[in-house]
Amino acid sequence: MTVLSYWGSAVMVSLLFFASVLFHELSHALIARRAGIPVNNIVLFIFGGMAQMEDEPASPWDEFKMAIAGPIASVLIAVVFFGAALAAALYGNRLLLASFNYLWFINIVLAVFNMIPGFPLDGGRVFRAGLWKLTGSLRRATWIAALTGQAFGWVLIALGVGSLFYPPLRAFASIWFALIGWFLVSAARNSYQQTVLKDTLARVPVADVMNPEVTAVTPDVSVQRLVTDYFLRESASSFPVEREGEIIGVVAVEDVRALPREEWELRVVADIMRPLAEERVLHSDNDAWDAASRMAKHNADSVFVTDDGRMTGIITRATIARWLSTHANWARGTT
Ligand SMILES: [Zn+2]
Incomplete structure (x- = not known):
């Protein structure tokens, strides 16, 4: 050969x-x-x-x-x-x-x-599906399946580390077990948090996580003033453009950057603003999870809540984080 x-x-x-x-x-x-x-x-x-x-x-x-x-x-x-x-x-x-x-x-x-029945491995998902069917609660099912996932991860870590100190274990375990175990423990934790976050936010109406005081600009404001009076004063990377209470577009930092500096005095917001994408508009019957997933999916820093075309509030990652931190017990509940 x-x-x-x-x-x-x-x-x-x-x-x-x-x-x-x-x-x-x-x-x-x-x-x-x-x-x-x-x-x-x-x-x-x-x-x-x-x-x-x-x-x-x-x-x-x-x-x-x-x-x-x-x-x-x-x-x-x-x-x-x-x-x-x-x-x-x-x-x-x-x-x-x-x-x-x-x-x-x-x-x-x-x-x-x-x-192996530890979430988020396939067997852990099968296990979670069974628990979900039994208890009727995705959150409780995920909690149990993720704990099993973590327990299994720790067993792998113990075997991996043990094989370093106790040679007979080397027949079937190696330090790789510890790495895979560590990956499993953190994956199980993250998946559980993700599920709880979704489950929690899906019950919160947008009105609870939005900031009702929206700073909007009007289309006739000069770009120079937009920079000094809005972007430099507030920590937002985009502002809604409003005319007579109705949103007609958004203007972002990138739109300003794209314009040569010497034109900032000459141009107005209407010249550089963009139409507001439909994905960034929510209604009062949407929930906080809709807001969070829209932002993640479209990589947007904010979404707007409207009621009959009138803007009633703005939601950013910060407003959602603030809600979560004042409702600190959201992560602990298991039901
Ligand atoms: Zn698989």
Whole structure:
């Protein structure tokens, strides 16, 4: 057997392993998309990837299907590689046999590891779906599943660190366990906080998180005055433009920067303002989560609350943060 064929099979195994992980993630994404949850990107990670979803699933059943899709895909791929290994054995090709044996085994490991019932691993999502169905509360279900996720993470950390000091453990554990464990602990914490945040904000009407005192400019103000009397005086990076109580656009720091300085005296706000995107307009029946997710999705620093075209308030990350800090017990509740 030549060195070249060894290298060739090493490259093939790496590519097929990478393809296996991708297939696992794509099957999550496919089911998520079918359930109407947009998946914006897929991050490949040490032990499989993570399909990043923009929102929570709508029902326990959706979550269950989405979560189980990945491990099922891994088992299916393992079966295919197992078949390939059998074929390689029949033809007496030992190098291919070793490669396919490794590939079916690693895909089974991937499926088993991901099925550990700690959120946000796939198994933890399946577990959460079950608890959600049982308790009827996504928040409580996430709390329990995330605690299990953290507990499992700590076990991995203990095994990883333990393997440094207690050699017999090295037979199956390494310091990598500690890294993966740490990743799991923090992922479980973050996912739980994300769920609680959504659950909390979705119950808060926009009126509670908005600032009703909106500073607006009129379209006839000169750009020079806009800078000195508005941008330099208030810590906002954009202002709504208002005419007779109605918002007709927004003007942001970038719009001012795009204009040569010598023209600041000559031009007015109406010349540089932009129309207000519909995504940045909320109504009084929207909730604080709508506001937060709109800002995140459109990378905007503020959204406006209107009532019949009249502006009634402005919401920024700061006004939401202020609400959360004065209602400090929001993070502790588990129901
Ligand atoms: Zn998965």
